[in-house]
Amino acid sequence: MMRKTVSFIFVSLTSLAAVIVAAALFAIVFFIFTESIRAIKEVGFGLFSPNWYPVWETDPEFGVGTMLLNSLILTVWTSVWVWTIGLSVAIYLHKYALNKEREVLLRILEYVSGIPSVVLGLFGVLILGNWFLRLGAWSAQNFLNASIVLSVLTLPFMTSLTFQSLEKVPRQLVEGAIALGAKDLAVMWIELRYAAPGIVNAMLSVFNRIFGETMIVLMVAGGANLLVRSLLDPVRPLTATLGSEIGEVAVGSLHYSALFFIAFLVLSGSLILNLLTNRITRKLERWIKG
């Protein structure tokens, strides 16, 4: 009897929590979308034009095209580096590193992953920025600076998640491959196949994290709404605009609504990416779990 009551309470509590979370998510999407309706109605496709001059008296423009492109370019560029380096380091840690080495490196990664993004941003502004100026860049805050700081932010995550997935590969699979005569690369192939769901999950999460990261790009990307042409150009991704302007805009104005449109873009981007991640991971898991 007692048992039944307890289990009933637990089931109700978890269901309640699930419903609340789902409702909250729905409410957020709904709220952000309704606030951006005005901009969608009044500006229309102009929202995707390149120019963003929201506070011009005569003829304000609300185009997010350049920011969106800059966001995507920055995210793809940085992700590819983080994926490559993270995967290589994880493979090294898993296969070749000495125990001591592995311990120290994992510890360091753990500490780095705990650094608040604003502190990383500060490091970008003060130290990296200074170096960039000395090396002859025309702006201390720029695309490359942001990319480096974002890499520092996401690399620990990519590396440790990939490493963990590789460590989970059952010993008997590795032995099975070796017993057939497989050399390092062929064995690695089996391990990567087995770890694929975890690795892909890490990759897409990194992408999502970079796309949505605000504080760092606000501080070190440079803030110019120009399409990036060189690594040292200052840029302004979507999130930076939203972060810097939302505090100063007149509530209910067209500018306000356009900022909500940006929020809507960022949010849908991350939701779609999450759905995609789930989909792909589940597909890949079929090869492991049957």
Add this chain to the structure above:
Amino acid sequence: MSDVVFEIKDLYAFYDEHAALQSINLKIWEKRITAIMGPSGCGKSTLLRCLNRLNDLIPGFSLKGQILFRGQDIYQIKDLTEYRRRVTMVFQKPNPFPMSIFDNVAYGLRIHGITKKSILKDKVEQALRMAALWDEVKDKLKKPAVQLSGGQQQRLCIARALAVEPEVLLLDEPTSALDPIATTKIERLLEELAQQYTVVIVTHSMGQALRISDEVVFLYEGRLIEYGETSTIAKTPKHEVTKQFLTGKIG
């Protein structure tokens, strides 16, 4: 009498200080089924894994004595890839790779440099037929191997080992994770395979050893206590532990 495939001379095996095998002297004959028996921890898996040099991977493992494969000391071999093609291994728990049924069987072939599609196809089919699995999987070769049942997975692993055209098949308790029906299937299969291959099987089941093996090796606490033709030993066991095994007191 057929040819000697393996000759083991005064073999000792150590995990760090612990001696897992002591003073083993043994011959394994071509195209026969040799069963290695003994209670848990007697060193039977260690002995089998030495034959494929799989113990090289274990930190702290060392070895004294000699294992000759057709007269050649296997611990002097540099190119293990080719050696392991000739002497392949099937494990206790089915371990299909996370890929399709076809790719599982083709894996070994690809390692050994066979990449032409038509040849791969033929060889995969041939291996699956030999493992008595072809009819069950021929329509789903592209499906994940893990979707097969346990017994099918184990036969797939046997097919994977056979695909590289080995001379010796090592099996480490291949049926201990399977139900009786799947076990029977695999035992039948091994008897058939013994016409072409040398089979060495570790088993803890006396019944299995009696059913399928030609030769039987008894290990006890790392030492070889008795070995010879299965039928002879079954009738006239010399050692006390062997007797207990035969009467079902242990094992």
